[in-house]
Amino acid sequence: MTHLKPNNTTSDENFTIFNSPNNNSRKPHTSHTYRKYDIYTGSQSHIESYAKSHTKYIYFDHSATTPVLPEVIEEMNKCFTLYYGNASEPHKPGREAKEILENSRNIIAKSLGAKPEEIVFTSGGTESDNLALFGVAEAYQKKGNHIITSEIEHPAVHMPLKKLARKGFKITYIPVDKYGIVDPQDIKKAITPKTILVSIMHANNIVGTIQPIEEIGKILKEAGIVFHTDAVQSYCTIETNVEKLNVDLLSISGHKIYGPKGVGVLYIRKGTKMMPQILGGGHEKGRRSGTENIPGIAGLAKAVELGQKNLSQKGEKIRILRDYLKKELLRRIDDVSFNGHPTKRLPGNLNFSFKYIEGESIVLRLDDAGIAVSSGSACSSSSLKPSHTLVAMGLSPEDAAGSIRITLGFENTKEEVDYFLDVIPGIVESLRRISPLFKVKGHN
Ligand SMILES: Cc1ncc(COP(=O)(O)O)c(C=O)c1O
Secondary structure, X not given: OOOOXXXXXXXXXXXXXXXXXXXXXXXXXXXXXXXXXXXXXXXXXXXXXXXXXXXXXXXXXXXXXXXXXXXXXXXXXXXXXXXXOOOOOOOHHHHXXXXXXXXXXXXXXXXXXXXXXXXXXXXXXXXXXXXXXXXXXXXXXOOOXXXXXXXXXXXXXXXXXXXXXXXXXXXXXXXXXOOOOOOHHHHHHHOOOOEEEEEOOOEOOOOOEEOOHHHHHHHHHHHOOEEEEEOOOOEOOEOOOHHHHOOOEEEEEHHXXXXXXXXXXXXXXXXXXXXXXXXXXXXXXXXXXXXXXXHHHHHHHHHHHHHHOOHHHXXXXXXXXXXXXXXXXXXXXXXXXXXXXXXXXXXXXXXXXXXXXXHHHXXXXXXXXXXXXEOOOOOOOOOOOOOHHHHHOOOOHHHHHOEEEEEOOOOOOXXXXXXXXXXXXXXXXXXXXXXXXXXXXXXX
């Protein structure tokens, strides 16, 4: 396999995390050292050294999930080993855990321009979306039964809404334009006296398009309708301030921002009514029961702290790399179209449709070449159905099926992009050579 020079050392001391498993001591682990990911601390050379040591496999699938930052692991490790208490208990270990919980809440609240008491910890983006939709629908059902959403939401929004429809709620799906953008005026027109909730994602997970959330929020504020946005893809990538966005509810996931999987947040604006969906010991002020996942929450807060640093500089670095990749790919390969908006999109997102071939085949060939991209969202890529987002944007089923998504992260390098650009033309050409569609069009 031709490849960027890999560093095959598995015992790289910079990544040694755990002490000997026989160590029963409750003392903090002091032997671990971590390499820093230094776009956060400013040193360019560290980014390069990280990238070199980590490019055994090139990772261009950051919308599916991100690697976990060493600083995050370090923070979590402390909670597993030192601060293992139950945050509901009044003794010292419990108080220590509670302190971590509340510090984490403060960090996340600050990053959103919210109040700490408006932050509810969940098990991830899916649960946050479910809680927002079911919680508001149940709390406001006496007022009305109409909910507005878009055609391109994540299944974590669409599936709960389908369930609510089976229970008698009326759901209006707002279409998008060819770029995947919702027109706020379409939402205004869809409002009825029975509308209780609108859920529109901040940025789309397939084409990265950023929705006019501020404008939609203004309309809904005036109309007195609760507004939820799924910010799983945008948080810590672009600015996500709940006041500027005019939202009442906002979903976050840890593993999309270099934090751990299985932890997330639902921001709930003070005064927004919400029926809890997980009942038990009354944690999170009764809004979401279950012993708090302190390691996950502390890891999430660390990822947020780091993620918020140099947000625009990091975005700019990724954007430059992305635009270079786009320009070169379109120059080197014929019959490729670019999906989504040219500028109103997340800095790392690219989505292309390759004529005559399937995105899934490209993904597998790139995987053989040591590069991870996606042909859909991670949650739905097990099905070979074309992405509903691309179909909603008006792509033909063939173009939707021929698409791949490339999502870059701050640790990606030009060297990695150049390697990708070197291998992709050959992959596309070899797949087209065996494609019946290509032959039908008169190519040999
Ligand atoms: C837009 C969006 N919402 C929600 C989710 C679900 O988040 P989680 O994986 O944390 O459950 C995802 C994950 O892909 C997503 O992209």
